[in-house]
Amino acid sequence: MSKGxxxxxxxxxIVENLDQKDTLEINANLNTLDIKKIPPWLWGIFLFLSLIxxxxxxxxxxxxxxxxxxxxxxxxxxxxxxxxxxxxYPRALDGVLMSDDTQTNLWPVAVMLDNMIDARPQFGIxxxxxxxxxxxxxxITRFLAFFDLGQEIKKIGPVRSARPYxxxxxxxxxxxxxxxxxxxxxxxxxxxxxxxxxDLNEFYNGNDFWRYQNRYAPHNLLTxxxxxxxxVKNKVGDQVANYPKFAFKNEAEVDSRGLDLxxxxxxxxxxxxxxxxxxxxxxxxxxxYQGGRKHLDADGSEVRAKNVVIQKVEMEILDAVGxxxxxxxxxKSAVIFQDGQIIEGAWKKENNQSRTKFYASDGQEIKFDxxxxxxxxxxxxYEVKY
Numbered sequence: 001m002s003k004g005x006x007x008x009x010x011x012x013x014i015v016e017n018l019d020q021k022d023t024l025e026i027n028a029n030l031n032t033l034d035i036k037k038i039p040p041w042l043w044g045i046f047l048f049l050s051l052i053x054x055x056x057x058x059x060x061x062x063x064x065x066x067x068x069x070x071x072x073x074x075x076x077x078x079x080x081x082x083x084x085x086x087x088x089y090p091r092a093l094d095g096v097l098m099s100d101d102t103q104t105n106l107w108p109v110a111v112m113l114d115n116m117i118d119a120r121p122q123f124g125i126x127x128x129x130x131x132x133x134x135x136x137x138x139x140i141t142r143f144l145a146f147f148d149l150g151q152e153i154k155k156i157g158p159v160r161s162a163r164p165y166x167x168x169x170x171x172x173x174x175x176x177x178x179x180x181x182x183x184x185x186x187x188x189x190x191x192x193x194x195x196x197x198x199d200l201n202e203f204y205n206g207n208d209f210w211r212y213q214n215r216y217a218p219h220n221l222l223t224x225x226x227x228x229x230x231x232v233k234n235k236v237g238d239q240v241a242n243y244p245k246f247a248f249k250n251e252a253e254v255d256s257r258g259l260d261l262x263x264x265x266x267x268x269x270x271x272x273x274x275x276x277x278x279x280x281x282x283x284x285x286x287x288x289y290q291g292g293r294k295h296l297d298a299d300g301s302e303v304r305a306k307n308v309v310i311q312k313v314e315m316e317i318l319d320a321v322g323x324x325x326x327x328x329x330x331x332k333s334a335v336i337f338q339d340g341q342i343i344e345g346a347w348k349k350e351n352n353q354s355r356t357k358f359y360a361s362d363g364q365e366i367k368f369d370x371x372x373x374x375x376x377x378x379x380x381x382y383e384v385k386y
Contacts, residue, residue, distance in 0.1 A: 089101040089103075089104045090104060090248060090370070091103065091104045091129075091148065091150070092104055092105050092148075092241055092243070092245050093106075093108055093129040093130060093146060093148045093173075094129040094130060094148075094248075094370065094371055094372060094373065095246070095248025095249075095368065095369075095370040095371070096370050096371060097370065098150075103150050105240045105241045105242070106148040106149050106150050106241065107148075107149070107174075107175075107176065107232045107236045107239065107241045108129075108146050108147070108148055108173045108174075108175040108176070108241060108243075109146070109147050109148075109149060109175055109176045109178060109228045109231075109232065110144050110145070110146050110166075110169075110170035110173070110175040110176070110177050110178065110197075111124075111144075111145050111146075111147065111156055111157070111159060111178045111179075111223065111228075112142060112143075112144060112159060112160050112161065112162055112166060112177070112178065112179040112180075113125060113142060113143040113144070113145050113156075113157065113158065113159065113160065114142065114157070114158040114159070114160040114218075114219055115133075115140065115141045115142050115143055115273070115290075116140055116219065117272055117291070118215075118216075118219045119158045119160075119219040121295075121296050121297055121298045122143070122157065122158065122297065122298065123155035123156055123157050123158070123212075123222060123297070123298045123299075124145070124147075124153045124155060124156035124157070124297065124298075125143065125145060125295075125297050125303055126296075126297035126299075126301040126302065126303045126304070127147070127151060127153050127297070127301075128143075128145035128146060128147055128372070129146050129147060129148055129372060129373075130145075130146040130372070130373050130374075130375075131143050131144065131145050131146070131305075131372075131373075131374045131375070132144040132166070132169055132374075132375045132377060133275075133374065133375070133376050133377065134165065134166070134326065134377035135268060135315070135324055135326075135377075135379070136160075136163055136323075136324070137321055137322040137323060137324075138270075138322040139268050139269040139270035139273055140270070140273065141268055141273055142160060142163070142166070144166045144169055144170060146173065146175065147225065147228070149225050149228060149229050149232065151225065152225055152226070153224060153225045154224050154225075154226075155212070155222050155224060155298065156222060156223050156224060156225070156228075157212070157220075157221055157222035157223060158212075158215070158218070158219045158220055158221050158222065159178060159179060159180050159202060159209060159221040159222065159223060160179065160180060160218065160221075161179055161180055161181040161182045161183065161186075162177070162179040162181070162182030162183065162186040162187065162190065162201075163182065163183055163186050163323075163324075164183070164185050164186045164189055164325075165324075165326040165328050165377075166186075167182075167186055167189065167190060167194075167195045167197060168194075168195055168328050168352060169328070169356070170195065170197050171195035171196040171197045171352075171353070172196075172243065172244070172353075172354070172355045172356065173241075173243040173355075174196050174197065174198075174241070174242075174243050175197060175198070176197070176198040176200050176228065176231055176232055176235060176236070177190075177195070177197040177198065177199055177200060178200040178202075178208075178209075178223060178228065178231075179200070179201060179202070180201070180202035180203065180209070180218070180221055181201065181202070181203055182201070183323055185323075187201075194352075196353060198231075198235045198236060200231055200235075202221060205231075207227075208223060208227045208228070208230075208231055209221055209222065209223045209227070210222055210223075243355065244354070244355035244357075245355075246357075246366075246368050246373070247365050247366065247367040247368065248367060248368050248369070248370050249367040249368070249369060249370070250369070250370065251284050251306065251339060251369040251370065251371075252284070252339035252340075252341075252369075254281070254284075256339065257281050257284055257339050257340040257341075258279065258281070258339065258340020258341050258342075259279075259281065259340060260279065260280065260281035260282070260340075261278065261279070262278070262279040262340055263276060263277060263278040263279065263386075264276070264277055264308075264310075264337065264384065264385060264386030265277075265383075265384065265385040265386075266310065266376050266378055266382070266383075266384050267382060267383040267384075267385075268378075268382065269382065271291065271292070272290075272291040273290060273291065274290065274291060274292065275288070275289070275290050275376065276288075276289040276290070277289070277305075277308050277337065279337070279340050281340055283304075284306070284339060284340070284369070285304045285305060285306050285371070285372075286304060286305050286306075286308050286337060286374075287302055287303070287304050288302075288303040288304065288305065288374070304372065305371070305372045305373060305374040306338065306368070306369040306370070306371035306372055306373065307336065307337065307338045307368045307369055307371070307372075307373040307374070308336075308337045308338075308373075308374050308376065309334060309335070309336050309337075309347075309358060309373065309374070309375045309376065310334060310335040310336075310337075310376050310378055310384055311332075311334050311347050311356070311358075311375055311376065311377045311378065312332050312333045312334065312347075312378055312379075312380050313326050313327055313328075313330070313332065313377055313378070313379060313380065314326070314327040314330065314332075314379075314380060315327075315379040315380075326377065328349060328352070328356070329349050329350070329351055329352060330347075330348075330349060331346060331347070331348045331349075332346060332347060332380070333345075333346055333347075334346055334347040334358050334359075335384070335386065336358060336360075336366050337386075338368065338369050339369065342386060343360055343361075343366065344361060345358060345359050345360045345361050345366065346358070346359050346361075347359070
């Protein structure tokens, strides 16, 4: 072997001997390693990385389990006296949560609606935020339908004449009161400023209404939210509504709701004005019937409500026409239907300017479910079945 070849072989042997020596030393060190001598900061890093890995595993397992599970609507349960988590701004008229706080206190408009057979189906009735039904003449009822003008409704009506108690209820909210004429007492009181309303009588404001050609007078007078919004702009201006409000809550969870097919009836001494409400547990609202038929809007929408109130009142017939005097300032019995439950309580109104409020038997004010409320004003001696 040449000298150069010997040198290469010697270098190779030296490297192999060093590798073997280093391997032996490393193995010896591992065998003699003392865990207690590992620095605390190194343990901290190890623990932190372990927690991250564990969290990732838990998250992946959760996603795998939940991926085929149906999405459920989250409902925040609210009991009287408990705080409530709100995801929006409560609208003053019906408590519905709005994403924009500028839409919560729009000035309310109260429209006097006809309920004679020739006036059916009404226009816009299903979209009212609050409705009060009461007798007018004989055994015929009318509706006072409140709108906050936050939605577009192209037809509202038929609009009919004012009565004192309807004007007073409109005044509880300081509303613009849309009507076409009225009883002598109602018109005299409106002229004298008895009610806290902005009067919108069609007799003197014809441009804010029109006659619908497919029906005959007087059951064809209509208005719209576009026209009413202009009225509010001109009469009210930039004022913010600040009337006494109802208390509201989130609706009950499904397990806390009453039984389905629960129903109740109000007999206004006339078959065409026999009112029935039927509860739907799934949607948690009440569907309205009158005269033996489902009550429909002219656009085909069902008339439904989250809350229905029976307000018992004293009533007196004033004349041969059948005009009524209804006691509006009082403290009498009421029945509240909400969440499929029946709450027997009372209503109270302190004076002609105050808001009518409703209370449970323990004296606590009723918290209505957010959404549409109907108040059925019924004489004390009229039949109500539930």
